[in-house]
Amino acid sequence: MPFDTLAVSSLQKRCGLCPVAGSCLVAAAGRDDIACLSSFERTLIPLASAGKALFEAGDAAQSIYLVRAGCLKSFTVDSDGKEHVRAFHLPGDLIGLDSIGRDRYAAGVAAVTPAQVCRVAMADVRRLIAQSPSITSRLLERTSRDLDLALSLAGDFTAEQRITAFLLAMQRRLASGARTVRLPMSRRDIANYLRLATETVCRVLTRLESAGHIRSDNRSVDLLDRDALRSLAEPAMACAA
Amino acid sequence: MPFDTLAVSSLQKRCGLCPVAGSCLVAAAGRDDIACLSSFERTLIPLASAGKALFEAGDAAQSIYLVRAGCLKSFTVDSDGKEHVRAFHLPGDLIGLDSIGRDRYAAGVAAVTPAQVCRVAMADVRRLIAQSPSITSRLLERTSRDLDLALSLAGDFTAEQRITAFLLAMQRRLASGARTVRLPMSRRDIANYLRLATETVCRVLTRLESAGHIRSDNRSVDLLDRDALRSLAEPAMACAA
DNA sequence: CGGTTCCTTGAGAGAACTCAACGTCGGTGG
DNA sequence: CCACCGACGTTGAGTTCTCTCAAGGAACCG
Numbered sequence: 001m002p003f004d005t006l007a008v009s010s011l012q013k014r015c016g017l018c019p020v021a022g023s024c025l026v027a028a029a030g031r032d033d034i035a036c037l038s039s040f041e042r043t044l045i046p047l048a049s050a051g052k053a054l055f056e057a058g059d060a061a062q063s064i065y066l067v068r069a070g071c072l073k074s075f076t077v078d079s080d081g082k083e084h085v086r087a088f089h090l091p092g093d094l095i096g097l098d099s100i101g102r103d104r105y106a107a108g109v110a111a112v113t114p115a116q117v118c119r120v121a122m123a124d125v126r127r128l129i130a131q132s133p134s135i136t137s138r139l140l141e142r143t144s145r146d147l148d149l150a151l152s153l154a155g156d157f158t159a160e161q162r163i164t165a166f167l168l169a170m171q172r173r174l175a176s177g178a179r180t181v182r183l184p185m186s187r188r189d190i191a192n193y194l195r196l197a198t199e200t201v202c203r204v205l206t207r208l209e210s211a212g213h214i215r216s217d218n219r220s221v222d223l224l225d226r227d228a229l230r231s232l233a234e235p236a237m238a239c240a241a
Numbered sequence: 242m243p244f245d246t247l248a249v250s251s252l253q254k255r256c257g258l259c260p261v262a263g264s265c266l267v268a269a270a271g272r273d274d275i276a277c278l279s280s281f282e283r284t285l286i287p288l289a290s291a292g293k294a295l296f297e298a299g300d301a302a303q304s305i306y307l308v309r310a311g312c313l314k315s316f317t318v319d320s321d322g323k324e325h326v327r328a329f330h331l332p333g334d335l336i337g338l339d340s341i342g343r344d345r346y347a348a349g350v351a352a353v354t355p356a357q358v359c360r361v362a363m364a365d366v367r368r369l370i371a372q373s374p375s376i377t378s379r380l381l382e383r384t385s386r387d388l389d390l391a392l393s394l395a396g397d398f399t400a401e402q403r404i405t406a407f408l409l410a411m412q413r414r415l416a417s418g419a420r421t422v423r424l425p426m427s428r429r430d431i432a433n434y435l436r437l438a439t440e441t442v443c444r445v446l447t448r449l450e451s452a453g454h455i456r457s458d459n460r461s462v463d464l465l466d467r468d469a470l471r472s473l474a475e476p477a478m479a480c481a482a
Numbered sequence: 483c484g485g486t487t488c489c490t491t492g493a494g495a496g497a498a499c500t501c502a503a504c505g506t507c508g509g510t511g512g
Numbered sequence: 513c514c515a516c517c518g519a520c521g522t523t524g525a526g527t528t529c530t531c532t533c534a535a536g537g538a539a540c541c542g
Contacts, residue, residue: 076393076396078396078398078475078476078477079475079476080476082397082476084395084396084397086392086395087392097385097388098385098388098389098392099385099389100381100382100385101378101379101381101382101385101386102382102385102386102389106389106392106393107392126378129374129377129378129381130374133370133371133377136370136374136377136381137342137367137370139381140341140342140370140377140380140381140384141341141342141343143381143384143385143388144338144339144340144341144342144343144384145342145343146388147338147339147384147387147388147391148339148340148343148347150388150391150392150395151327151328151339151347151348151391152317152347153395154327154391154394154395154436155317155319155325155436156323156325156433156436157319158529158530159529159530186487186488186489187488187489187490188487188488188489192397195395195396195397196530196531197530197531197532198488198489198490199489199490199491199530199531199532200529200530200531202489202490202491203490203491203530205490206490206491218488218489218538218539234319234320235319235320235321235323236319399497399498400497400498427519427520427521428520428521428522429519429520429521437498437499438498438499438500439520439521440498440499440500440521440522440523441497441498441499442521443521443522443523444498444522444523446522447522447523459506459507459520459521
């Protein structure tokens with residue numbers, strides 16, 4: 001099933017109808033902060049197709065972004081030409097938290113599926129920090145949470161542990177309770193994120209399916225036995241934070 | 242050569258004589274923020290011996306800490322009993338940035354050498370955020386920088402790349418220009434940090450020494466050919482950020 | 483329809499791990 | 513003062529997990 005581009009492009013631009021208003025940093029401001037918000041430049045940017053870049057590593061870090069729809073990845077390319085996926089960004093997530101206070105972005109960001117993001121200029125972020133402690137506090141908490149997640153991911157785990165934890169995390173973030181997850185990203189992106197070879201991701205998924213723990217059909221994964229998966233992933237479960 | 246406990250314990254408690262005043266978050270406040278600072282509880286905590294815990298994973302996250310002297314590590318222990326070192330904390334570093342806004346610490350922290358830290362209560366951190374945009378901004382930048390570092394460390398690199406990058410980073414952080422670095426931590430801690438076996442760390446160090454790139458005598462490492470090391474570490478150099 | 487890109491599976495190679503032994507260092511107590 | 517002890521560091525041998533290389537099939541796009 002292809003990503004529903006039509007539905008995304010018809011989304012209302014006004015925040016009142018934003019699909020992620022519940023977890024939006026801007027919308028999360030208390031009534032007392034509304035006065036600050038009117039000064040922000042919030043620009044809705046559509047990325048029509050998968051693969052389209054939002055910005056490149058090394059670009060001037062002039063904004064942070066808020067994901068409204070779709071899926072994006074941040075990644076670096078090392079001097080050997082290997083791509084390292086640093087994070088997947090889903091609706092409600094913030095992009096660019098690892099570049100606050102720096103001149104240039106540490107990583108590039110590209111769409112994994114067609115996506116929509118809201119742009120917040122870095123100058124406005126600085127103004128926010130000066131004016132709205134409640135939003136700043138949330139920004140700091142998000143950055144702190146991302147840091148914890150990154151440190152967990154950096155841990156030393158087996159391919160099976162990493163992949164199982166990844167599936168459970170995706171189920172929580174994307175399907176929130178549903179047994180079937182539709183993964184937005186390719187095997188290659190998953191592998192680059194989990195520091196594995198594409199083939200290893202395939203093989204482990206096949207093995208999990210043989211064991212009856214999942215049913216996998218291309219990008220759609222049915223988590224048949226979540227308890228078994230949780231017990232496999234246990235050492236790496238902090239990654240699902 | 243044992244860590245000089247005497248020198249550490251004789252350090253003045255007043256910030257004016259603090260050895261890390263230059264990089265201290267509190268001291269970094271502009272003159273306009275000094276009024277805020279008087280309200281902080283800044284407690285100097287000495288950790289007399291290596292191995293002593295500052296706090297455990299799961300403890301109520303009631304403070305962040307500023308390293309004044311010595312070396313500490315944050316670490317988690319997974320359900321397999323394996324220790325994962327998440328970071329080494331050197332003078333001037335902040336501890337607990339990955340737990341801001343959360344109830345409990347995600348990782349424990351213990352002294353690697355005898356150490357001194359300043360405690361700042363989480364309630365005071367919150368007050369800071371509300372009162373001093375300039376300190377908050379620095380706090381956010383530090384957290385953001387740590388996030389970037391963690392994401393780099395999470396990358397997929399060879400043992401040689403990781404260890405070389407680690408040596409260069411330690412040289413920069415500890416010796417700032419000097420050719421010889423005295424590592425505060427054991428091979429085991431380095432291995433747990435870099436996701437390697439202790440033996441692999443030893444073997445790579447031996448190999449680097451045979452190649453004439455370093456001269457290693459226990460914890461003291463002489464970086465003879467930094468250009469060669471940099472070129473070996475190149476893909477992982479972001480880790481040295 | 484071709485031409486990609488993605489997914490999957492197999493066979494062989496290699497990097498890092500585990501297990502094991504031994505030397506060294508520093509602290510402790512007889 | 514020296515012998516003992518435990519923690520740390522180093523080295524070797526064999527194993528294992530994951531990677532690389534290779535190929536075929538499926539899905540998607542122009």
